Amino acid sequence: MVSRHTVMSLPSVTSVIQESSRPILAKVEQHSLQSAVNSTTVGCMTQSLRTCPLGMEIEICAIELSERYRFRLNELGFREHERLTVIQKANFGGCVVSHGSERIAVDGATARRILVKPS
Numbered sequence: 001m002v003s004r005h006t007v008m009s010l011p012s013v014t015s016v017i018q019e020s021s022r023p024i025l026a027k028v029e030q031h032s033l034q035s036a037v038n039s040t041t042v043g044c045m046t047q048s049l050r051t052c053p054l055g056m057e058i059e060i061c062a063i064e065l066s067e068r069y070r071f072r073l074n075e076l077g078f079r080e081h082e083r084l085t086v087i088q089k090a091n092f093g094g095c096v097v098s099h100g101s102e103r104i105a106v107d108g109a110t111a112r113r114i115l116v117k118p119s
Helices: 010-042 067-075 108-112
Strands: 057-063 083-089 095-099 102-106 114-118
Touching: 057 067, 108 114
Parallel strands: none
Antiparallel strands: 057 083, 057 114, 083 095, 095 102
């Protein structure tokens, strides 16, 4: 199988990178603003689930994910004011939490969006 490669000169590659990064920067700035608003309105967010130490009992303050993912986490028992215990930490930020008799593994990207406080 032969693959086709488009050869671009350095100036055109640079302009493509600069143009394509503008929407990303705008989204990052918008998310930072939204996070700042959420932290002042909720007031209980101290850290993300990803940064919680092992063995710590925590309470969920907020879940900063789209409605679709919040719904699935809600089905698994991840609700605001729900108490969990971090029982295992993984390399790349993931963790395993204990919720009652259940053990639930959460990947690092999702754990970063679950904001918690010590219970």
